Structure formats: C-alpha cells, structure tokens
Amino acid sequence: MKASVLEGPGRIALRTIADPAPREGEVLVRVTHTGVCGTDVKIFDGSIPVRLPLVMGHETVGEVVGGDIGSRVGRGTRVLIDPTLCCGRCFYCEKAQTYLCLDGALMGRDVDGGFAELVAAPAKNCHALPEAIDPAAAPLIQVLTTVHHAQTLARIGTGETVVILGLGVTGQLHVQSAKALGAIRVIAVSRNAAKRRLAEALGADVAVDHGADARRAVLDATRGLGADVVIEAVGRVPMLEEAIDLVRPAGRIVPYGIYAEREARFPFYQLYFKELAIVASRAAPARDFPASIALVREGAVRLDPLVSDRMPFTDLARALANMTGGGGRLKIILEH
Ligand SMILES: [Zn+2]
Ligand SMILES: [Zn+2]
Numbered sequence: 001m002k003a004s005v006l007e008g009p010g011r012i013a014l015r016t017i018a019d020p021a022p023r024e025g026e027v028l029v030r031v032t033h034t035g036v037c038g039t040d041v042k043i044f045d046g047s048i049p050v051r052l053p054l055v056m057g058h059e060t061v062g063e064v065v066g067g068d069i070g071s072r073v074g075r076g077t078r079v080l081i082d083p084t085l086c087c088g089r090c091f092y093c094e095k096a097q098t099y100l101c102l103d104g105a106l107m108g109r110d111v112d113g114g115f116a117e118l119v120a121a122p123a124k125n126c127h128a129l130p131e132a133i134d135p136a137a138a139p140l141i142q143v144l145t146t147v148h149h150a151q152t153l154a155r156i157g158t159g160e161t162v163v164i165l166g167l168g169v170t171g172q173l174h175v176q177s178a179k180a181l182g183a184i185r186v187i188a189v190s191r192n193a194a195k196r197r198l199a200e201a202l203g204a205d206v207a208v209d210h211g212a213d214a215r216r217a218v219l220d221a222t223r224g225l226g227a228d229v230v231i232e233a234v235g236r237v238p239m240l241e242e243a244i245d246l247v248r249p250a251g252r253i254v255p256y257g258i259y260a261e262r263e264a265r266f267p268f269y270q271l272y273f274k275e276l277a278i279v280a281s282r283a284a285p286a287r288d289f290p291a292s293i294a295l296v297r298e299g300a301v302r303l304d305p306l307v308s309d310r311m312p313f314t315d316l317a318r319a320l321a322n323m324t325g326g327g328g329r330l331k332i333i334l335e336h
Helices: 037-046 140-153 168-179 193-201 211-220 237-246 268-273 288-297 314-323
Strands: 002-008 011-016 028-038 059-067 080-081 118-122 125-129 159-166 183-190 206-208 227-233 249-254 307-312 331-335
Touching: 002 307, 002 314, 011 314, 028 080, 028 140, 028 159, 028 314, 059 118, 059 249, 080 140, 080 268, 140 168, 140 183, 140 193, 140 249, 140 288, 159 211, 159 237, 168 183, 168 193, 168 288, 183 193, 183 211, 206 211, 211 237, 227 237, 237 249, 237 268, 307 314, 314 331
Parallel strands: 159 183, 159 227, 183 206, 227 249, 307 331
Antiparallel strands: 002 011, 028 059, 028 118, 028 331, 059 080, 080 125
C-alpha cells in the first residue's frame, strides 16, 4: 500500500510499504479521510519524540474491508477509529479509563496510524458512523471526544457560564459542546474576528477579544462574580493567567491545551485565594465516541464549518507546512 512515512524530523516521503496484517481481534480499514492535528506537527518537527519510521495520523475514518470481522463491525461498515490502544487488564483499563492504560499506545504516534491507504485497528476501537454524518468531516469527531471528555470531567452543567479562550478547531468544538451540555451562557474569546463570528454562528452567546473586552463581558454576564468554568483552548501557559482572572471564586479552570512551555509566570496565590479547581484531561475514554457521534448526528455539534481545507493524503507534507502558517486556517482534511 501507499503510505506517508515519517523518516526523520521534518522528513516525510510517500512510500510503498507492506499492507498491515491485522492480528486477532483487529480489522483492516481502508482509509477514506483523515484529519491533520497539531500533535502531528509536533511529531513531524521532532518536539514529540517517536520511533521511526512512522505512519502518523490519529483522526481516521474509513471502511472495514477485512480482518477479524465479527459481531461488532461488519465488512463495508464506515467507521471512526478510536486511536487509543490499551491492554484491557491494568488498573486503569479495569476502571474503564482505557486511555490512561499503563501499557497503552496512540495510533499515529506510538504505532502506525491513518496517513496510509490501509490501517489495522482493534475491532473494539472502530465506531460505526451513521449515514447522515459526512465522512469528510467525521475525523473531527475524534477531536470532539477529547473536548467532550474534558467537559465531562469539569462537570459543565445546566445554567452555568462558560468561557472558552481560543477559537481554533478545539475552541469551536468547546463552544458547541458546552451549549449541548446545558451551559446557559458561553462567552467565546479570540483575537481573530472571523473566528469570533464563527463561534457566534455556532452558538456562543457573545464572542469578544482577549483582555479588557473579555473581562467586561464576563463580569457583566455574571453580576461581577466571574465565570463558573474557563476552558483554555489555545495551549499557551500565559492564557492560564487570563483564565484565572476570569473565573469566579470556587470555579473550575480547564487547561485543555497541550503545553510545551517548561517555565512560565503563573498567579499561584490565586489558586488558594479563589479556591480554584484545575481540571486537566488527556485523550478520551471509549464511551465518548458514541456520545460524540450522537451529538453530531443530532445536529448539536456542527463539524462542516470547521473544515477549512481538503487535500489528497499524498500532500501531507504540504498540509503540515500549512498548519504552521497560522492565520484563519481550521481543520485540514486529507482525502485518501
Ligand atoms: Zn489530535
Ligand atoms: Zn491497560
């Protein structure tokens, strides 16, 4: 099969490699669409170390074509693949926190993933997609699972005021998910006017710039108290300072971004003084896949407006270069 193979930091080549051989319990999936993620960029440039050569890609949609076809997924089923692999026996697996498995792995980082014509995956990781969901946007559901997981851990509930800092792909999903979970007010924050307009179109009650505008919007909406929950979806530690400023005493902060900084300024005293809970999250448990698929099928979360580019999967190197270009780009979908 053809695959985009990472051969060294910054080096990707289209190669013909052996078809994956599904083991017991695994199915073979013919990949139709994948999403390119910021994590792929970090693997590509070497800031997340991996064993090489590697086929990246952890947002994968395709059609089951072979392998251990049983009761769970039949041949021809269109599926979204949960990329977190687990042992099924350890402390975390027994608690259904399979994504924290002590012997786990992420497809596309630790083992080969979806940037290829075919991929092998455990049948239990393959979630059937309803006809109504556009397969070209469906890789975004993997991202939605991580958003849904973070918001579930943060116990976002009915009647709450939620602030989303950063309105890239994950921020826009956080806006929609918070509304779906019953938040009465979602305040979306970004420097980018186009992204603010999109957030309002997707359900944010108001979208404002960082800094004084955000502060005023939050205090006005909460009788001067601050937000119940602030989700940091930019992935930069200085944003956590704004999050701590905007949250009310006894509120929750969700540092959803993946932080590369090793040192930063941080208002530690406010953790104590405002009695804040910091709710971090990583990946998502299996149960968030059917839950997220349902949110999209019901129309509570819209994915199509988040796809900004479509490219052939053979153009992965160009897609990764475009990712670092910044600007108004949202999700790049690769067509296989
Ligand atoms: Zn990702
Ligand atoms: Zn395990």
